[in-house]
Amino acid sequence: xxxxxxxxxxxxxxxxxxxxxxxxxxxxxxxxxxxxxxxxxxxxxxxxxxxxxxxxxxxxxxxxxxxxxxxxxxxxxxxxxxxxxxxxxxxxxxxxxxxxxxxxxxxxxxxxxxxxxxxxxxxxxxxxxxxxxxxxxxxxxxxxxxxxxxxxxxxxxxxxxxxxxxxxxxxxxxxxxxxxxxxxxxxxxxxxxxxxxxxxxxxxxxxxxxxxxxxxxxxxxxxxxxxxxxxxxxxxxxxxxxxxxxxxxxxxxxxxxxxxxxxxxxxxxxxxxxxxxxxxxxxxxxxxxxxxxxxxxxxxxxxxxxxxxxxxxxxxxxxxxxxxxxxxxxxxxxxxxxxxxxxxxxxxxxxxxxxxxxxxxxxxxxxxxxxxxxxxxxxxxxxxxxxxxxxxxxxxxxxxxxxxxxxxxxxxxxxxxxxxxxxxxxxxxxx
Numbered sequence: 001x002x003x004x005x006x007x008x009x010x011x012x013x014x015x016x017x018x019x020x021x022x023x024x025x026x027x028x029x030x031x032x033x034x035x036x037x038x039x040x041x042x043x044x045x046x047x048x049x050x051x052x053x054x055x056x057x058x059x060x061x062x063x064x065x066x067x068x069x070x071x072x073x074x075x076x077x078x079x080x081x082x083x084x085x086x087x088x089x090x091x092x093x094x095x096x097x098x099x100x101x102x103x104x105x106x107x108x109x110x111x112x113x114x115x116x117x118x119x120x121x122x123x124x125x126x127x128x129x130x131x132x133x134x135x136x137x138x139x140x141x142x143x144x145x146x147x148x149x150x151x152x153x154x155x156x157x158x159x160x161x162x163x164x165x166x167x168x169x170x171x172x173x174x175x176x177x178x179x180x181x182x183x184x185x186x187x188x189x190x191x192x193x194x195x196x197x198x199x200x201x202x203x204x205x206x207x208x209x210x211x212x213x214x215x216x217x218x219x220x221x222x223x224x225x226x227x228x229x230x231x232x233x234x235x236x237x238x239x240x241x242x243x244x245x246x247x248x249x250x251x252x253x254x255x256x257x258x259x260x261x262x263x264x265x266x267x268x269x270x271x272x273x274x275x276x277x278x279x280x281x282x283x284x285x286x287x288x289x290x291x292x293x294x295x296x297x298x299x300x301x302x303x304x305x306x307x308x309x310x311x312x313x314x315x316x317x318x319x320x321x322x323x324x325x326x327x328x329x330x331x332x333x334x335x336x337x338x339x340x341x342x343x344x345x346x347x348x349x350x351x352x353x354x355x356x357x358x359x360x361x362x363x364x365x366x367x368x369x370x371x372x373x374x375x376x377x378x379x380x381x382x383x384x385x386x387x388x389x390x391x392x393x394x395x396x397x398x399x400x401x402x403x404x405x406x407x408x409x410x411x412x413x414x415x416x417x418x419x420x421x422x423x424x425x426x427x428x429x430x431x
Contacts, residue, residue: 024247024317025308028068031421035063039419040071046415051076056382057268058086059399059408060300063416064308066392066425072300078265091250091263091297092398093280095379098296099219101251101306102234103161103356105241106222107326110157114229120154121165121221124228127201128155128221133166134204136176144176148204155209157225160218161355162334166205167216171275173344177206182277186217192288193224193234207342213335213353214342223292234290245319246309248302253295254286264297267381267400274380274402294380300396303385307394311387330355331375331389368413376409384409392424 030037043061050056058076062069074086109115122129132148139145151166159165170181186199200217207214223234230237235253243251255261261284272280283297309315310331314322322330333352335341347358350366357375360366376386382405387394397412 025064025304026068027072028070030070030419033065033068033070034422034424035065035070035419036421039415042419043071043412043415044073044075046411047073047075056399056401056404058090058265059382059397060086060088060090060092061398061412062300062304062396064304064311064394066427067308067312078263080266080268082262084262086265087263088301089250089263089299090265090398091255091260091299092265092383092400093283093379093381094296094298094303094383094398095274095294095381097298097303097377097379097383097385098292098294100356100377101238101242101296102219102223102226102292103330104306104310104322105226105238106157106161107322107330107355108241109226109229111323111326115157115225117156117158117161119157121157121160121225122154124225125197125201125221127198131155131166131201132204133208134177134180134206146176146204151205152208153210155205157222158334158355159209160222160225162339162353163213163216163218164210164335164339165216165218165221166207166209166212166214167200167218167221168206168214169216169275171278172215175206177204178276180204187289190287190289193220193227193290193292196289197221197224211339212342213339213345213347215344215346217293219293219356220291223290226292234292242306242321245321246302246305246316248298248305251296251298251302253283253290253297255284255297256286258284265398265400267402271401271403278380280381280400280402300398303396303398304394307385307387307396311389311392311394331357331359331373331387333359333361368410369417370413378405378409380405382408384412386413390424391420392427 030040047059057080058078060074063071076086078084078086078090131151133151134146134148136144137147155165168178170178180203184203226237227234309321313324314327331354334354335352347353351358352361357377360370360372360374363372371388371390374386374388378384382399382401385396
């Protein structure tokens with residue numbers, strides 16, 4: 001089956017302009033915000049073809065520019081077994097797109113003077129005070145061995161936010177320390193967040209704190225810090241600070257409401273592995289663990305609310321969540337020359353890392369177009385977003401297809417920036 005771009009161009013111009021609003025934002029014709037309807041129609045054709053070829057079960061895509069929804073479409077099925085179609089309210093596992101939300105909640109505490117970036121994590125979780133660093137070296141028999149030594153300094157809250165705490169993930173990449181993480185079975189018997197970080201603190205660090213960007217369970221630790229400061233569960237803290245006031249009614253850690261079960265997106269049965277010995281689970285079964293680094297479920301509409309708040313400098317619908325200066329600080333590079341990329345540097349060429357987000361450092365270098373200062377992240381099952389403040393645009397993409405998670409963010413950037421007909425108009429002055 002092949003759907004041509006030309007056949008879709010006229011229909012897309014109509015359907016995009018009349019699509020259901022993404023959580024309260026007004027819809028507009030693409031031309032009104034500087035896009036070509038015909039070129040955006042290429043997205044529709046491409047994803048319809050990807051679904052028809054069986055590459056992905058389905059997907060949902062929203063493009064917002066200048067505060068208006070220029071494109072909002074769904075494709076394929078949410079569940080390959082039941083053939084339930086993807087709709088605007090389909091619920092996706094967003095995995096690491098949880099991290100920016102938890103990072104924002106932490107920075108709200110910083111603004112209130114309840115937390116400080118330079119503080120040691122051990123102030124809130126004493127188990128991390130005397131952790132060891134393990135250095136992998138070749139043994140006499142050629143097999144790797146680990147040499148242990150003390151950390152030269154304690155990990156800080158800033159380290160947790162920018163992935164420079166020395167922690168790692170057992171599920172991504174190889175190495176002796178990662179093998180220790182896998183063998184520790186950190187999630188066995190469904191620990192709560194306190195028990196999880198207690199187990200994690202018994203493992204060695206992979207790098208000295210503050211030296212290396214290593215994708216890690218640092219944001220899970222940050223989630224526990226929030227619990228300690230707030231005196232409540234991570235979900236309750238996020239619900240009160242962000243989900244309820246932003247109207248993110250579908251965003252949660254577990255689907256305890258059985259009436260929502262049919263709306264949960266599922267991958268193909270042969271595509272459930274998200275990492276080494278890590279597989280897509282069933283959030284219909286509630287548990288105690290609330291992963292600040294990867295546990296949330298959400299919809300494109302809900303995440304649109306979160307990103308609209310961010311692109312507006314920390315406020316939405318008259319309520320302020322963060323100062324514009326804090327948003328700018330979070331979405332600046334925090335690696336500098338001191339923190340170097342690790343072996344598995346997920347932000348990629350041309351990007352640094354801020355406090356919860358990959359941050360583009362120049363218009364060039366990266367393997368896909370963008371704008372200096374744009375910020376982004378994605379999830380292990382195939383969700384992704386990016387925000388381009390200078391172009392007053394953000395994009396939310398959701399699917400459940402782990403094997404395909406690498407290709408679509410780059411493809412989307414190529415195709416969406418190719419649909420530009422002008423740069424952004426200046427933002428209106430605020431009273």
